[in-house]
Amino acid sequence: MGNEHYFTNDPKSEFRPKTIRVELAGRPFQVQTAGGIFSPDHLDRGTEVLLNQVDAPPNAGVLLDLGCGWGAIALSLALQSPAAEVWAVDVNERALELTRQNAASLGLSNVQTATPEAVPDGLQLSEIWSNPPIRVGKAVLHEILSHWLPRLEPGGKAHLVVAKKLGADSLLTWINETLGRFGAAERTANDAGFRVLTFTRS
Numbered sequence: 001m002g003n004e005h006y007f008t009n010d011p012k013s014e015f016r017p018k019t020i021r022v023e024l025a026g027r028p029f030q031v032q033t034a035g036g037i038f039s040p041d042h043l044d045r046g047t048e049v050l051l052n053q054v055d056a057p058p059n060a061g062v063l064l065d066l067g068c069g070w071g072a073i074a075l076s077l078a079l080q081s082p083a084a085e086v087w088a089v090d091v092n093e094r095a096l097e098l099t100r101q102n103a104a105s106l107g108l109s110n111v112q113t114a115t116p117e118a119v120p121d122g123l124q125l126s127e128i129w130s131n132p133p134i135r136v137g138k139a140v141l142h143e144i145l146s147h148w149l150p151r152l153e154p155g156g157k158a159h160l161v162v163a164k165k166l167g168a169d170s171l172l173t174w175i176n177e178t179l180g181r182f183g184a185a186e187r188t189a190n191d192a193g194f195r196v197l198t199f200t201r202s
């Protein structure tokens with residue numbers, strides 16, 4: 001990927017899709033990935049912690065994978081909750097295209113891909129699952145969370161996996177200090193150097 005960041009909107013590196021084998025929702029699958037997006041060679045360890053440590057998503061409702069990459073989280077949610085509407089959101093067009101292709105090849109018709117701006121304003125979110133883009137910097141990360149966490153329906157939850165060394169604990173403090181009027185966050189899992197932070201909308 002050279003100097004290119006995985007969170008670029010439109011990766012300039014040549015699009016060379018490749019197939020990797022991954023386990024999602026306890027079953028083996030082949031998915032397409034490519035350079036220019038996050039973790040193209042394997043299921044990211046943090047994502048794996050999130051998917052293993054958090055209780056299964058609700059059967060129905062609207063589930064959002066915030067920063068979907070090639071779709072690991074969105075695909076897992078859609079496999080586990082076929083009656084739910086899963087939104088896979090990213091700023092990286094290549095990531096959205098790969099997620100679209102992967103959903104189609106897994107036969108998942110309940111995954112909708114979109115840029116953040118394309119998600120309808122009135123959409124009430126039951127849950128957000130995310131391995132958020134820490135490397136965009138604190139200011140942008142805070143902006144992203146301030147936009148999405150308040151959009152959860154009352155009682156809705158956001159599950160965020162963050163590496164301890166990348167500031168999981170200070171992010172927890174920030175969420176409670178800044179978004180405390182919308183709900184409360186706590187640490188719900190701690191595994192392999194990663195924390196899962198769960199925010200519950202009041």
Ligand SMILES: C[S@@+](CC[C@H](N)C(=O)[O-])C[C@H]1O[C@@H](n2cnc3c(N)ncnc32)[C@H](O)[C@@H]1O
Pocket residue numbers: 006007008038039044047066067068069070071072073089090091092095116130131132133134136144
């Ligand atoms: C840490 S990666 C996680 C990717 C994928 N969910 C996974 O687990 O492999 C974070 C993702 O957030 C995306 N991203 C960056 N800025 C974003 C924004 N403002 N809104 C939504 N997604 C964003 C990046 O392009 C990247 O795909």
